[in-house]
Amino acid sequence: MERGSVKTINPWVYAIIKAAARIYLAPFFELRVKGQENVPPKSSFILLPKHQRWEDIPLLGLASPVPLYYVAKSELFMNRLSNWFMSSLGGIPLDRRRPLASRNSIKAIVRLLQGRAGVVVFPEGTYYKNAMGSGHVGLIRLIRSRMDLPFIPAGIRYSGRGVRKLVEIKFGEALFWQSSTEPEAFLASAVQEIKLLSGLG
16 A cells, blocks of 8 residues: 555554543543444444544544544555554545545455444545535545445534533434435535534534
8 A cells, every 4th residue: 555554443552542532632622422322333334524623533433432444644644653553543544636546545445344344534525613514425435336334424513612622423313325316415415414413504
């Protein structure tokens, strides 16, 4: 693979980092979670969350009842240490500007999903603070062309003016992409659901 490697989550590293993240984030965020029952415990799924800020990733990890793999920009895997760290936590490198260079990552995503994993794809592609981006259909359309699986929308809402902010993460009910539905129509419905779950509707 050109940038980084995709491997199974290291359970020891994942547990240690998750515990450390909980301690580190506690002074800054009060986390409230709803809809955990909508996250499949033993089957594959794509999680489609709102993307507000970089803390979304560790907070989603704390909120989810199952370990998650994350599609992340390839620049985060540039050196050996960051590559090991990101890969141990389930990071999957993807270069959105050079899709062909990430073909091995795409294959790895499909393999993980075939192995009943949960993979996070931020449909907006970048941060949109207190607003909802229109989204990009490319990656989720590619995954859907390979296999049929549920898409779980997730809302993330930050509130409060002090140092310690309230973070509400809501996992919505599964969305199923019917073969007769156009990609843009499915994306629009998913984005609308994420928007509502994030309190932006």
